[in-house]
Amino acid sequence: MSQLQHITSRDNPVLQRLRKLSQDGGAYRKLGSVWLEGDHLVRACLQRNYPVTLAVMTEAAAQDSVLRALADAAPRQLVVPTALFKTISGLESPAQIGFEVPHDAAQRIDPAVDTVILDRLQDAGNVGTILRSAGAFGFKQILALKGTAALWSPKVLRAGMGAHFGLRLIEGLGPADLDGLQLPLIATSSYAEKQLHQLSLPRPCAWVMGHEGQGVQAELMQRCRLTVGIPQPGGEESLNVGSAAAICLYESARQRLTVA
Known part of the structure; x- marks a missing residue:
């Protein structure tokens, strides 16, 4: 069952990490994870069975059954006020939900695939x-x-x-x-x-x-x-x-x- 936590502090270390991921295009290489913002990317991730470590959603999204069902795919969930979600957003019109997923930099070249x-x-x-x-x-x-x-x-x-x-x-x-x-x-x-x-x-x-x-x-x-x-x-x-x-x-x- 997913672990749910409400966050209200801008200085929360998890939000600080996500802020770096959203604002620095190469931060995933150092931090080992990727920030996916918006329900389209979240759905695409789940459709391909890509691993998810964390879901972050606004308080409004937590009340939306469809978005909440998406968040349930993550083992850990954070619920934040809309204003706080905006601080980890890279979009002009911030979304209501995002995932943190692991980044695998150790893949090897397949010599024979298109x-x-x-x-x-x-x-x-x-x-x-x-x-x-x-x-x-x-x-x-x-x-x-x-x-x-x-x-x-x-x-x-x-x-x-x-x-x-x-x-x-x-x-x-x-x-x-x-x-x-x-x-x-x-x-x-x-x-x-x-x-x-x-x-x-x-x-x-x-x-x-x-x-x-x-x-x-x-x-x-x-x-x-x-x-x-x-x-x-x-x-x-x-x-x-x-x-x-x-x-x-x-x-x-x-x-x-x-x-x-």
Whole structure:
């Protein structure tokens, strides 16, 4: 049975920890846990049977049978006034419920599963969008090189819309760490001879998505077996990396469904 506790002090050590998690995008690496705010992320977490250590809800949420049922999944629950919940919120319009979940930084690379490699992507929205596309199109592993936005930061979590809980996420890597992959690496390039729709894409594979301004670094591009172009008949110079990723991952998924 869940342990329920009412908190009214801003200086409560648990709330101080959650405040750090909500305000510092990389705090989860030091503290070993992640703050999920809002019923959408909470539901996504539970649907994937992701472990939960703590639920925090407002006094109003504690009276709501639906939100209270979500909180019952946690072994420990805190009930706080709405004003106090706002102090641990990263949202302009604070939610009514949140979970603290453990962060596992010790996962190993799966050498043979469909993968997306993120090369120093800076924008949290782009990173979260790519995670969501990866989950939608059956790519189960995300490998982030050093310099990429923190994968479990609040902004990436919100953009990912729950995709995190169905993915293997590994970050802080260098190009050499990818040498153990038993997959062909594919990158997009405006100089590629072949366009995406003209190729039979390898399966499984690892798509490489590069820095928003600089693209894929040379050391990583050298490891790519294949480069492809995305046709842009409208004449734009380039696509947003989140859009490019969605197109590439969709084409991989489409070809597999066609063959099947």
